[in-house]
Amino acid sequence: MIVCHGYEMEFMKNHAQNLSFWMQSLPANMLEFPQPILQSEYDVAIVGAGFSGLWLAYYLKQAQPEWKIAIFEAKHIGYGASGRNGGWLSTNIPIVIGNLLKNPRWAKQDVVHLQRQIIDTIAEVANVCEREQIDCDLHQGGLMFIATSDAQASRLQDYHAEELAHGFLPHEIQWLGADAAKQHINIDIMQAATHYQYGARIHPAKLVLGLARKVIALGVDIFENTPVQNLSTHTVYLSHQAVKAQHIIACTEGYTDQLLQDGKVIPVNSSIIMTQVLPASFWERVGWQNNELLGDMAHVYMYAQKTADYRILFGGRGAPYQYGSRDAGDGELDHVTTAQLLQRLRELFPRQDFQVDTAWKGSLGVTRDWNASVTFDDKTGLGFIYGFGGNGVAPTHLAARTMTDRILGKHTALTTLPWNDYVCPTWEGEPWRWLGIQSMYQLLGLADQVENRLQLKKSVFFANTAYQICGLE
Ligand SMILES: Cc1cc2nc3c(=O)[nH]c(=O)nc-3n(C[C@H](O)[C@H](O)[C@H](O)COP(=O)(O)OP(=O)(O)OC[C@H]3O[C@@H](n4cnc5c(N)ncnc54)[C@H](O)[C@@H]3O)c2cc1C
Known part of the structure; x- marks a missing residue:
């Protein structure tokens, strides 16, 4: 336990690989999966058992039940960003509009198309979870961006206008003055907010593990602790063996450069603290009854959710990049970043004596222009999904469906999305x-x-x- 800014912070000591609260708080039997027998050949080999890889396996199996599909995971299911994120199933798009539109191939209607598809994805994920009985604490309470200073309010206005110009309908985002915003979440220093109709809070580890269980039930082989050393056309190289596959798709996000070493996508950290369970008196004061996702308009912004068990998850940047593009490892977070996040949380809710239950970090996959890419070459069968930055929970689902259509050679609304074969510049x-x-x-x-x-x-x-x-x- 350490004392910081007058608050005591307890750090959980545990020995599992991914140190997030999400993974650590689950019963051990939820983390146990059978180790299948390796075949010499597959129709599809997927690298990485996060949301991208698992959703891809799920949709491919729906379309081609007889296909043999393997997922190779270096550590354990949900080890990467998918098992340690903020649980925002949100409509945020993983592109920077200005950067995309510099390319004459894409126009404003392509941004609108992507935005509408991501809006629809929220309901689609909720439907799959219901259909497949994946209980991941999903609650569709919408999203609130708040402004806590004049400068933030001015940015919020600009952002609101930009969202309306790029795919949102006026009734889907409501502008709230301070009093109306406080009816949702009572934050004293809030000056204004926008309230999005769409957006859901999830427990990411429950989603990634529940999805893995479903995918295994459909007949997909998931090999944990099986790092892929290299890829080439139709061959995946494991440490002691090469496996053949018709299609090979890398879904390795912040770890991609370790595999491809082409400088296209690098790991940038995002950090999170989880409070202990907060008392009923706090929730009576604060409201937050509809479990909206909560973010602000600071330059170094925060993101938060109220969890199903009445905690606050509070995330942001801090120690964002490690020299040489080292990834976030198992997620251990330094005390300074933990204290900074706690201080910002306290600024929003100054009357509460917060205790930190768990603190951790994870690697985002960031391209040089912050645009995601879904790339597939039908001649070699090689494909890549990456570059979601901090906005991947919903987009990975859409990207996996896009990749499914690409592999199956279909021409659909998804195969015209602007992330198809998007070529990102290389990092310095x-x-x-x-x-x-x-x-x-x-x-x-x-x-x-x-x-x-x-x-x-x-x-x-x-x-x-x-x-x-x-x-x-
Ligand atoms: C702290 C944090 C908070 C975030 N919060 C949000 C949020 O609230 N909302 C949102 O929309 N997005 C959020 N994101 C982003 C989102 O979590 C990611 O975009 C998304 O989970 C990416 O999923 P993925 O499957 O592509 O990658 P990952 O989940 O990172 O999975 C990649 C997997 O590949 C494995 N792997 C890597 N290399 C190899 C190899 N050579 N061989 C075999 N396996 C390999 C890794 O072990 C890992 O399990 C957050 C990310 C972080 C880190």
């Missing part, structure tokens, strides 16, 4: 990569401080420079 080498990402986050943190201290009405002038450095503008 070190030390420029490290310097760029570090300076972006330093500048963004400074921008928040300056805006708050000087009570600026708009974003401070150098914030844009920070976004430009790392391709977010």
Whole structure:
């Protein structure tokens, strides 16, 4: 236990690989899966047992029940971002619109198309969970973005207008003044909010493990603790054996560069604290009865959810990038980042004495222009799904359905989405990569401080420079 800003923080000690609260709080039998017998040949080999790989196996099996499908997972099911995220099943799209539209191949209607598909994906995931009896605490309470300063309110207005221009209908996002917003969640310093009709809170580990169980029941072989060393046309190289497959799809997100070493997608950390269970008196004061997903408009923004067992999950950046593109490992989080997240949570709810139950981090997969890609070559049978940044829970489902259609050679609404065969620029080498990402986050943190201290009405002038450095503008 450590004491920080007057709060005691308890850190769970455990020995499982993925240190997230989600994984650690589940009974051991939910983590146990049979180890199948390896065949020499498959129709499809998938690398990575996160949402992308599992949804892909699920939809391929629906379409081609007789296909032999294997998933090779380096650690355990849900070890990566899928088992340690913020549980926002949200309508956020994993592209930067300005960057996409620089490419003459894509136009505004392609962004609208992607946005509408992702909106529909929320209901689709909920339907599958109901149909397949995957209990993942899914609650469709919508999403709220809040502004806690004038500068944030100004950005919220701009963002609201941009969302309406790129696929949302006016009734789907409601603008709320401070009083109306506090009816949803009583945060004293809130100045305004937008309330999205769509969006659901989930327990990500329950979803990823429940989905894996379903996929195994459909006849898919999942090999845990089986890292793929290399890929080539129709061959997957394991440590002691090569396996043949007609189609090979890498769904390795923040770990992709370790496999492909092409500098297209790198791991950037996101960090989370989970509070202990909060008392009824807190919830009476705060409301939050509809379990909305909650985010703010700070440059170094936060994201939160109220969990099914009455905790607050509170996430954000902090120690975002490790030199040499090292991934987040098992997820151990440093005390400074934990304290920063706790402090921001306390700013929103100053009357509550929060205790941190668990703190962890995970790797996002980030491309140079922050755009996701679903790439498939029907001649070689090789494909890749990656680049969701912090917005992958719903999009991985849509990307997997897109890849399913590509593998089956279909031409559908999904195969025209702008992430099909999207070629991302390559990241700079070190030390420029490290310097760029570090300076972006330093500048963004400074921008928040300056805006708050000087009570600026708009974003401070150098914030844009920070976004430009790392391709977010
Ligand atoms: C802390 C955090 C919070 C987030 N919060 C949200 C959120 O609230 N909402 C949202 O929409 N998105 C969020 N995201 C992003 C979202 O979780 C991801 O985009 C999504 O889970 C990616 O799924 P995936 O299956 O593509 O990748 P992953 O879940 O990362 O799975 C990749 C898997 O591949 C395995 N692997 C890697 N290399 C190999 C290899 N060589 N051989 C075999 N296996 C390999 C890994 O072990 C891993 O299990 C968050 C991410 C993080 C880290």
